[in-house]
Amino acid sequence: MTQSQKLDTWTTSQEEEDRMVPGHMHHWQTMIGHVRERDLRHKTILDFGCNQGGFIQMLFNTMPFARAVGVDIAEGSLAKARARNQFAPADFFHTSQLPGMANTFDMAFSHEVIYLLPDLHAHAKDMAQVLKPGGVYYAATGCHTDNPRWADWHKAISDYSNIDVPHYALDDYAGAFAANGFAVEAKQFRSDGFIGVEPDDKVYYPTLIDKLNYYSQTKILFRFVKV
Ligand SMILES: C[S@@+](CC[C@H](N)C(=O)[O-])C[C@H]1O[C@@H](n2cnc3c(N)ncnc32)[C@H](O)[C@@H]1O
16 A cells, blocks of 8 residues: 655755755656657646656646646655646645545656655555556656666665665566556666766766766666556
C-alpha cells in the first residue's frame, strides 16, 4: 500500500530542496518531449512525487491537460506546490490519499522518485489501481545499481535524504511492473540540448564526460502501460 509516512521535506536541507526546481526544469522538458501521447486535453494526469509542483505546471504550459493531481509524502513541498500553482487545473495531496483515486488517471509521471520507494511491487500495484485500463505511466530515474557511479551517489544522496535510499537495479524496476499487470518499455533519457556545467558537479560527475554519459546513457525513462 502507498506509504502513509509524512515528512516536511524529503531532504535534510531546504537549500538542496529548493535547488531541485531550477535544476530539474531542463529534464522535465526532455521528459515531456518523450511522451508519445501528444494531445492531453481530455486526459487526467498524476504526478507521483510532485515535490513543489513544477513538472505539472510545465506539462500544462506545454501540453494542456484536463486535470492533474500531484502527490508526495512531503507536506512542506505540497504546501509550496499549492501556493505556486496559479494556472494549472491541479490539486496536490499527500500520497495517503491515493487509494481513494482508483481508476482515475489516463496518464502518470514520476521524475526521479521511484529510486526512493521502499517497495516497488507495492508501488506498481498502487499505480495499477489508480490508472484506467490502457493507462500509461512514464517514470524516469538515473538512480540504480547499473549506474557506474551508484556507490558514490548512494552515499551522497543518503547524506541529505530523510528517506532510506534503497539499491535497485534497472531490472528491479522493470520486474516489479511486469509482475503487476504492466507492459514495460524503456529508453535512454537523452536530455535535449546542452547540459550545464555546474560548480558542484564533481560530487556526482568527477569528469565532464561522466556527466554527458550519464544523461545520454545511464538515466532511463520507463513507459509502463497498464494492460
Ligand atoms: C528527487 S525528488 C524529485 C521531485 C520531482 N519529481 C522533480 O522532478 O523535481 C523526490 C521526490 O519524491 C518524493 N517522495 C519520496 N518518497 C516518496 C513516496 N514514498 N511517495 C511519494 N513521494 C515520495 C519526495 O518528497 C520528493 O518530492
